[in-house]
Amino acid sequence: MEGLPKFKFEKLHIWKDAMKLGEAVVGIADNFPDKERFNLTSQICRAVDSVALNISEGSIVQSKPEFRRFLGYSARSLAEVVTCLHTANHRKYISSTSFSALYDDCFKLMNMIIAFRNKL
Structure with a gap:
């Protein structure tokens, strides 16, 4: 990211971690078999992008x-x-190694999102 963050969500650790997770998941999904392109590959990529997208979208609204x-x-x-x-x-x-690493990242991020949500 160039320069200082201008949007509120760019300062949030949960958004930054969601973006990192997104890149990692898309990276592994690129290696799924071609037969999964319109099924599992598409689904996991849309879902992982949605994590950061919802954080950013929610951060710009006026109410907690x-x-x-x-x-x-x-x-x-x-x-x-x-x-x-x-x-x-x-x-x-x-x-199994990739699964475990990504699973742990998801678990940590889930706990961070829930804790942040509960603090609002």
């Missing part, structure tokens, strides 16, 4: 209850990512 609602959407999308990771692991599209 509305921001909490968007953080809830973000957490739900993250749960969807975890389920897609399980599917990819069961189908042997990713290694």
Whole structure:
């Protein structure tokens, strides 16, 4: 990111971590079999992008209850990512090591989102 953050969400650790997770997940999804392009690959990429998108969208609204609602959407999308990771692991599209690392990142981010939501 060039220069200083101008948007409120760019300062949030949960948004930064969601962006990092997004890049990691898309990186592994690029290696899924071609037959999954319109199914699992598309689903996990949309879900992981939705995590950061909902954080940013919710941060620009005026009310705390509305921001909490968007953080809830973000957490739900993250749960969807975890389920897609399980599917990819069961189908042997990713290694157990990759699964474990991404699973741990998801767990940490989920806890951060929930804690941040509860503080609002």
